[in-house]
Amino acid sequence: SSGINAEYGVDITVGPKQTLGKTVDNVVISVPMPKEVTGCSMTASVGTYTFDPTSKQLRWDIGKIQPLKVPTMRGTCTIIAGAQSRAAHPTIHVDFKISQLAVSGLKVNRLDMFNESYKPFKGVKYITKAGNFQVRT
Numbered sequence: 001s002s003g004i005n006a007e008y009g010v011d012i013t014v015g016p017k018q019t020l021g022k023t024v025d026n027v028v029i030s031v032p033m034p035k036e037v038t039g040c041s042m043t044a045s046v047g048t049y050t051f052d053p054t055s056k057q058l059r060w061d062i063g064k065i066q067p068l069k070v071p072t073m074r075g076t077c078t079i080i081a082g083a084q085s086r087a088a089h090p091t092i093h094v095d096f097k098i099s100q101l102a103v104s105g106l107k108v109n110r111l112d113m114f115n116e117s118y119k120p121f122k123g124v125k126y127i128t129k130a131g132n133f134q135v136r137t
Helices: none
Strands: 006-013 024-032 037-044 048-052 057-065 072-079 091-099 127-129 133-136
Touching (some): 037 048, 037 057
Antiparallel strands (some): 006 072, 024 057, 037 072, 048 057
């Protein structure tokens, strides 16, 4: 062991493939880092990032993705000297919400209500949320 910590570059770019003109909100990227990672120094073009040295979790809170501004986060992560890195291919967890879009294609064609004294609004509110969405690198 040389006693010098190694630094590895990290570069993440996020963008929707197809939203049919809808806005992607509440975007959060989480990257569980290996135990050998001691710290991360990043620069995010949009939003803020945190690295928790105890849980080894790199979290990037992007918020809303603007159509013409592609969010990127670049920087380095430091790994303990002499450690064999497993950080080259982490699993990336993505959380997001898209209002007024049903990516499944399901559509409500009809809703009948009986024995109600008020007239219900004729509309359906669609929302797409990430359940357990992972990107394996």
